[in-house]
Amino acid sequence: MASVKWWAASAVLALVVVAAGAGAWYGSDQSIKVVHYGTGNAQVLAVQGGTVTLARTLQTAAPGTYWLEWSGAHTMLGDVVSETPGRVTREVLRGPVPSAGTPGHFGNVPPGDPKVAWGIDYTEIMVPTELGPAPAWYVPGDGTTWVVAVHGQNGRRKAELKILPVVHELGLPFLAITYRNDEGAPPSHDGLLHLGDAEWRDLEAALRHATTMGAQRFILYGTSMGGQIVGQLLGRSPLATLVDRVIMDAPMIDVRMTAEQGARNAGLPAFVAGPAGLVTEWRTGVDTDRLSLIRHPPRVRPPLLLIHTVPDTEHPIQEAYDLVTTGARLGWPIRFEPFERGGHTEAWNVDRARYDRLVRDFLSGRSGARSGG
The missing domain is CATH 2.40.10 (Thrombin, subunit H)
Structure with missing residues (x-):
C-alpha cells in the first residue's frame, strides 16, 4: 500500500512539473514568438x-x-x-x-500606408541594419529634427500613423521604421523577439541612416514594446545624445510586470511569470531584469510624454506609475497623462482631440514635462 501511495504521489508531482513546464513555455511564447496577424474579425x-x-x-x-x-x-x-x-x-x-x-x-490602427490612411505623400526607404535592409516610411518635412516612430510587439508600422497628421501639420520629418522579424524586414538569428534587447540596434541603424539624409536631432515615439526599444536605445546607444524628446504610449516599461499581467490574462497565477521568464531567458539569452526602465533607467533621459490608458490589460498602468516615481527620484522630466478609458494603445482612439493636443503641444515645445498625473 505504501508503494502505491508513493507511486501515486510521484505521478501527481510529475504532472505538476509537466504542467508548470508547459505553462512556462506557453508564457514565454506570448513574449517572444513572432506572429504575423491576418484579417477577419x-x-x-x-x-x-x-x-x-x-x-x-x-x-x-x-x-x-x-x-x-x-x-x-x-x-x-x-x-x-x-x-x-x-x-x-x-x-x-x-x-x-x-x-x-x-x-x-x-x-484600432490606421489602414495601409501614410497615403492610404491620411492622404499624405511618403517615400519608402531601406534602412541598412546589421541583419540586412529593413523598410521604413519617410514623410519629408522642414528642419533637421525628425520624429522617428517604433511600433510594438508583433505589430506593424501603420500603428504609428496615428500621430502623423499632427507631425505633418507641424512640418516635422517623420520616419516609421520596421525592425527584425517584421514583415519585409530581416529575421533575427533565432527567429524570436528579444523584447527590445536586440531590436534597439535596428532603431539605432534607422537614426544613423537618417543622419545621412540630413537629420541632426530626434524625437522618438514608441508604442507598447516600441517604448522598451526606445528605452534601450537611450540607455545603450551613443546616438542617444541626439534625442531631444520622447513620447511613449502604453510602453512595456518592466518585462516582469508585463509577464505577470499576461499570466493573469490567461487565468494563471502571477507567479507563473517567474518560470516563464526563466524559459524566455534560456531561449533568447536576454536578461529580462535588465529590461526594466524602473530598476534600470536609461543613461540619457530627455523629457518624456508618457501616455497610458487606465484599463490597459496588456501593460498594466502600474508600470507607468512606477516609472513616474523613478523619474521624480532622478529628476527625469516626465509628463504623465493617464486616459480613463480604452484598451492597450487606445488612448488616441477613445479621445483623439486630447491625444492630438498633448502631442502637438509636446512636439512644439508649448508643454513642459512634469512628473505626476
Whole structure:
C-alpha cells in the first residue's frame, strides 16, 4: 500500500512539473514568438445612411474612433450610436461604406500606408541594419529634427500613423521604421523577439541612416514594446545624445510586470511569470531584469510624454506609475497623462482631440514635462 501511495504521489508531482513546464513555455511564447496577424474579425450586418451595423464583439462595441478594412478598402468609424442584442451600430466618419454581408477587420490602427490612411505623400526607404535592409516610411518635412516612430510587439508600422497628421501639420520629418522579424524586414538569428534587447540596434541603424539624409536631432515615439526599444536605445546607444524628446504610449516599461499581467490574462497565477521568464531567458539569452526602465533607467533621459490608458490589460498602468516615481527620484522630466478609458494603445482612439493636443503641444515645445498625473 505504501508503494502505491508513493507511486501515486510521484505521478501527481510529475504532472505538476509537466504542467508548470508547459505553462512556462506557453508564457514565454506570448513574449517572444513572432506572429504575423491576418484579417477577419468583423461582419457587416447592415448599412443605413451614415451608419454601419456590425456583429457585436468586445472590439466592435468599444467606444471611440476605429477602422474597418475589407477587400482593399477601409472606412473610419466613430462612436457607437445604438446597440441591440448581438449588433452594434457605429457612425461612418470618412471613407466608402461596405455592403451588408461584407467580412472585414475591425481595428484600432490606421489602414495601409501614410497615403492610404491620411492622404499624405511618403517615400519608402531601406534602412541598412546589421541583419540586412529593413523598410521604413519617410514623410519629408522642414528642419533637421525628425520624429522617428517604433511600433510594438508583433505589430506593424501603420500603428504609428496615428500621430502623423499632427507631425505633418507641424512640418516635422517623420520616419516609421520596421525592425527584425517584421514583415519585409530581416529575421533575427533565432527567429524570436528579444523584447527590445536586440531590436534597439535596428532603431539605432534607422537614426544613423537618417543622419545621412540630413537629420541632426530626434524625437522618438514608441508604442507598447516600441517604448522598451526606445528605452534601450537611450540607455545603450551613443546616438542617444541626439534625442531631444520622447513620447511613449502604453510602453512595456518592466518585462516582469508585463509577464505577470499576461499570466493573469490567461487565468494563471502571477507567479507563473517567474518560470516563464526563466524559459524566455534560456531561449533568447536576454536578461529580462535588465529590461526594466524602473530598476534600470536609461543613461540619457530627455523629457518624456508618457501616455497610458487606465484599463490597459496588456501593460498594466502600474508600470507607468512606477516609472513616474523613478523619474521624480532622478529628476527625469516626465509628463504623465493617464486616459480613463480604452484598451492597450487606445488612448488616441477613445479621445483623439486630447491625444492630438498633448502631442502637438509636446512636439512644439508649448508643454513642459512634469512628473505626476
